[in-house]
Amino acid sequence: MTRLLQFAGALAIAVMALSPVARAADPSDVIDYRQHAMKSLAEQLASLNMTLQGKAPAENMVLHAQTLAVVASTALKAFEDKVPGGEAKPDVWAKWDDFSKKMNELAANTAELAKVAQSGGAAAVQEKLKAGAMTCKGCHDVYRDAAKK
Numbered sequence: 238m239t240r241l242l243q244f245a246g247a248l249a250i251a252v253m254a255l256s257p258v259a260r261a262a263d264p265s266d267v268i269d270y271r272q273h274a275m276k277s278l279a280e281q282l283a284s285l286n287m288t289l290q291g292k293a294p295a296e297n298m299v300l301h302a303q304t305l306a307v308v309a310s311t312a313l314k315a316f317e318d319k320v321p322g323g324e325a326k327p328d329v330w331a332k333w334d335d336f337s338k339k340m341n342e343l344a345a346n347t348a349e350l351a352k353v354a355q356s357g358g359a360a361a362v363q364e365k366l367k368a369g370a371m372t373c374k375g376c377h378d379v380y381r382d383a384a385k386k
């Protein structure tokens with residue numbers, strides 16, 4: 238029994254020691270990961286809009302707003318590794334302060350949107366969206382080269 242516990246303990250330590258190293262360092266993984274984050278944003282925003290337009294179950298509206306906020310909160314981390322490529326312009330890292338400010342703004346705006354969705358419902362969400370809460374284009378215009386790829 239003691240042996241088994243010792244073995245289990247050693248195994249746990251080995252796993253803990255390995256996990257940080259096991260993180261993706263492959264450049265194509267880095268690019269894939271941040272593109273997944275971006276695509277998830279687009280999918281959640283599209284789903285949210287469908288619920289607002291009566292084309293999808295209205296009960297899911299709040300969940301899509303919340304999911305959008307969660308995904309947005311993961312996005313900056315996904316760009317931290319400096320791996321030019323995909324559709325990202327080198328300025329993402331050359332002007333990291335501005336880029337991260339823009340990404341944090343999106344995270345804050347979507348978090349606010351999720352709150353408003355829960356307390357104010359569809360009309361309040363629509364108002365926020367009309368007021369320009371989704372700053373996607375403002376960043377893409379500067380930091381994304383959609384023609385590339």
Ligand code: HEC
Nearest residue numbers: 272275276278279322323324325339340343373376380381
């Ligand atoms: C702070 C900057 C920034 C913000 C804000 C931002 N994006 Fe992006 N987005 C990028 C960059 C940079 C790329 C290119 C990433 C790459 O190809 O490596 C990108 C790529 C994309 C792509 C293409 C992904 C692919 O398949 O290659 C989609 C779709 C996208 N963004 C949607 C969105 C949506 C929707 C929002 C808003 C809800 C948003 N983005 C907000 C910077 C941003």
